[in-house]
Amino acid sequence: MENIITIDEQMIPFKTGQTIMDAAMEAGVYIPHLCHNPEFEPHGSCRVCVVKVNGRMMSSCTTKATAGQKIENNTPELQENRRCLTQMLFVEGNHVCPGCEKSGNCQLQAVAYYTEMLSPRFQHFYPYRELDPTHPDVIIDFNRCILCELCVRASRDIDQKNIFAMSGRGIKAHLIINSPTGKLGDTDLNVNDKAVQVCPVGAIIKRKQGYMNPIGERFYDQAPIDEMGDIAEPHAGAKHHD
Amino acid sequence: MSALETAVSKDGLKRVVIEPVTRVEGHGKVTLLVDEQHQIQQARLHIVEFRGFEKFIQGRPYWEIPVLVQRLCGICPVSHHLAAAKAVDQIVGVKQLTATSNNLRRLMHFGQTLQSHAVHFFHLASPDLLFGFNDDVSHRHILSVIAEHPEIGMQGIQLRKYGQEVIKAIAGKRVHGNAAVPGGMNKALSKEDHAFLLKDIDQIIAWSQGAVDLIKKVHLNNRQFHYDFARIETNMLSMIREDGALELYHGGLRARKPNGETIFDHLDYCNYFNVIHEEVRPWSYMKFPFIVSEGTEKGWYRVGPLARVNNCDFISTPKAEQERQIFKELEQGKPVQSSLAYHWARMIEALHSAESIKELLLDERTMGNDLVTTGEKQFEGIGVIEAPRGTLFHHYQIDDNDLITKANLIVSTTNNNQAMNESIRQVANQYLSGRELTEGLLNHIEVAIRAYDPCLSCATHALGKMPLLVEIVDEQGEQLDSLYKNSQGDISRA
Ligand code: SF4
Numbered sequence A: 001m002e003n004i005i006t007i008d009e010q011m012i013p014f015k016t017g018q019t020i021m022d023a024a025m026e027a028g029v030y031i032p033h034l035c036h037n038p039e040f041e042p043h044g045s046c047r048v049c050v051v052k053v054n055g056r057m058m059s060s061c062t063t064k065a066t067a068g069q070k071i072e073n074n075t076p077e078l079q080e081n082r083r084c085l086t087q088m089l090f091v092e093g094n095h096v097c098p099g100c101e102k103s104g105n106c107q108l109q110a111v112a113y114y115t116e117m118l119s120p121r122f123q124h125f126y127p128y129r130e131l132d133p134t135h136p137d138v139i140i141d142f143n144r145c146i147l148c149e150l151c152v153r154a155s156r157d158i159d160q161k162n163i164f165a166m167s168g169r170g171i172k173a174h175l176i177i178n179s180p181t182g183k184l185g186d187t188d189l190n191v192n193d194k195a196v197q198v199c200p201v202g203a204i205i206k207r208k209q210g211y212m213n214p215i216g217e218r219f220y221d222q223a224p225i226d227e228m229g230d231i232a233e234p235h236a237g238a239k240h241h242d
Numbered sequence B: 001m002s003a004l005e006t007a008v009s010k011d012g013l014k015r016v017v018i019e020p021v022t023r024v025e026g027h028g029k030v031t032l033l034v035d036e037q038h039q040i041q042q043a044r045l046h047i048v049e050f051r052g053f054e055k056f057i058q059g060r061p062y063w064e065i066p067v068l069v070q071r072l073c074g075i076c077p078v079s080h081h082l083a084a085a086k087a088v089d090q091i092v093g094v095k096q097l098t099a100t101s102n103n104l105r106r107l108m109h110f111g112q113t114l115q116s117h118a119v120h121f122f123h124l125a126s127p128d129l130l131f132g133f134n135d136d137v138s139h140r141h142i143l144s145v146i147a148e149h150p151e152i153g154m155q156g157i158q159l160r161k162y163g164q165e166v167i168k169a170i171a172g173k174r175v176h177g178n179a180a181v182p183g184g185m186n187k188a189l190s191k192e193d194h195a196f197l198l199k200d201i202d203q204i205i206a207w208s209q210g211a212v213d214l215i216k217k218v219h220l221n222n223r224q225f226h227y228d229f230a231r232i233e234t235n236m237l238s239m240i241r242e243d244g245a246l247e248l249y250h251g252g253l254r255a256r257k258p259n260g261e262t263i264f265d266h267l268d269y270c271n272y273f274n275v276i277h278e279e280v281r282p283w284s285y286m287k288f289p290f291i292v293s294e295g296t297e298k299g300w301y302r303v304g305p306l307a308r309v310n311n312c313d314f315i316s317t318p319k320a321e322q323e324r325q326i327f328k329e330l331e332q333g334k335p336v337q338s339s340l341a342y343h344w345a346r347m348i349e350a351l352h353s354a355e356s357i358k359e360l361l362l363d364e365r366t367m368g369n370d371l372v373t374t375g376e377k378q379f380e381g382i383g384v385i386e387a388p389r390g391t392l393f394h395h396y397q398i399d400d401n402d403l404i405t406k407a408n409l410i411v412s413t414t415n416n417n418q419a420m421n422e423s424i425r426q427v428a429n430q431y432l433s434g435r436e437l438t439e440g441l442l443n444h445i446e447v448a449i450r451a452y453d454p455c456l457s458c459a460t461h462a463l464g465k466m467p468l469l470v471e472i473v474d475e476q477g478e479q480l481d482s483l484y485k486n487s488q489g490d491i492s493r494a
Helices: A020-027 A076-092 A107-114 A150-158 B062-072 B077-091 B099-131 B142-148 B150-171 B191-221 B223-228 B269-275 B292-298 B305-311 B318-329 B341-362 B417-432 B439-451
Strands: A004-007 A010-013 A050-053 A056-059 A070-072 A138-141 A164-167 A174-177 A204-206 B014-019 B028-034 B040-047 B235-240 B252-256 B262-267 B276-279 B288-291 B380-387 B390-398 B404-410 B468-473 B479-485 B491-493
Touching (some): A010 A020, A150 A164, B028 B417, B028 B439, B040 B417, B062 B390, B062 B404, B077 B099, B077 B150, B077 B380, B099 B142, B099 B150, B099 B191, B099 B439, B142 B150, B150 B191, B191 B318, B191 B341, B235 B305, B235 B390, B252 B269, B252 B305, B262 B269, B262 B292, B269 B276, B269 B292, B269 B380, B269 B390, B276 B292, B288 B417, B305 B318, B305 B341, B318 B341
Antiparallel strands (some): A004 A010, A050 A056, A164 A174, B014 B028, B014 B468, B028 B040, B235 B252, B276 B288, B380 B390, B390 B404, B468 B479, B479 B491
16 A cells, blocks of 8 residues: 555655654644654654544654554644643643743744634643753743753753753653752753754743844744744754654 | 821711722722711722732843833833833943934834823823813713714824834834843834834824814813812922933933922932832822932822923923923913823823924934944843833842842832822812712812823723722711712613
């Protein structure tokens, strides 16, 4: 059988070994996602990319494409699930988009727009989280971390520094920093490290950039995320992990 | 200070509450204590909101502040944005912006002053001024203005819109955009936006002149009434340009006594805390600032258009200057103390803003691309600006890690706190005491408050949707009477 899957009735070719997400990205079909970045091993944790494969819910970033799969992607049911997941992410942290310098360049915000999130729906947790401002060039705002582990993967696999890690389980899971003090200032993080570039939200920010990017010229000012793709995309045109 | 601040004894007094106060920005309430002979024994304006910005920006990086604090207000966010930006300029050690950034900030600020003054005059105040304070409440609103004076209503809407277009051209959005960054601005003005704004500016100046003419006529037609209504004799505080001209963006501070005598002049605003202190009173969330050398009893003052037009030696644009001179004749060159003259002064400023927008659009430095200056980090920054409603103080301190450790804001309306309270006491004495309360009489209180254009919460205002409940209760809290106005303006006695 030919290497073809259908996503919402559209025939999509794939290469053996590719995931559904890889095939979709290559064909320019947008499947919403937050923890996925084609340059890294799939993680499958945010669940935003869940699609229905032959009637079963599967995360598209971890499911291999196999010939003949019938995949539902842009359906009211799946969009509702994604909206719900996005809402949970918003209430779990402290996301004050109007004051956030990542606004307009943020994938979480862009997915919220894409899934038509109009309200937080759930009660806010309002967790108390302090910033880590100890590094001279980078600040971490844990209020905005969505636990995608992209910085963990980038620091471990590309920067070879292992600066970030996860700690705790379930609702207590949180990002930690591998240093004697637990502070970023005591690591050898460099502002040009991959880990700093991959954050899809405003959790890892470079100092002194702030709002230099004016409204109208921000990434998602140009078009919605289903047209623009990921802001944290590693290099232009990357459509699958190597 | 009026004796009506606190009644001698509360025994046997009825409590009348005006809540919320309508056609002002945000939520406030007025309480009156009335004895059996309908004599007012106590009158207070309370600000019932508490927003805590000073607290929750602590721990945030300093460069976020101009964007965060502008959320204080949906009407004049640009003022907070720019006051904070000026403070942040000091934090990054920048004393002088590039000419382009300076012009762009001024342009944005004039756009905002124009739109804010237009909203207040046309949308909020004109129903009282055109129809009278006693006009039927179901008629006394902007929709009637539009129906009966369509050209005035339309001009109000257009002036506001133009001011917002100026802001949008610079900040990317009409409300809550971003433009000012530490040491400058983030975007040059595009040629298209420049042409778009320049195209209409002469019409805008003409309409602003029309607004001055209108309020002048209203005021002079009933001169004695306007002279007396809610009149109080106060100190005046404002920013001033080096040469004594009216200044809204950057300058020293000038304070004058009720008779015009100078208290201080061209004072560096970085020393504001030496000359202005704030008093806390148990019955209000809003503090009561006063000029230290004059003491708490006599040191309170007014800010905003009335103070600015009174305090300045001249206005730099010709049409507004001509109007200032006519205005100053009102009280023979002495400071104009009539509270309703705020409206007149406000429109002179709107005209000055429109003229200044034109000047800035014609200044080629406005179109430059050199936008950001850098300097050496400081640990403290103070930014002061003349917001539409008056002098606005932002003061921040940061730590080694660039996070805010302390913030102090004195917003324009807070500066006018005592003055607004004194004005309503004046009205209570003059119009309400000894009479049975009616909606029209209570509106007199609101008219006095409205003259100051207070921004009680710095929150957006749902025009015409704001219901009003006036209750009369006895000292046991038993309700004796109440008047209710619903969002359609229908009045019922509950
Ligand atoms: S990180 Fe994104 S979603 Fe969170 S506050 Fe910033 S812009 Fe909003």
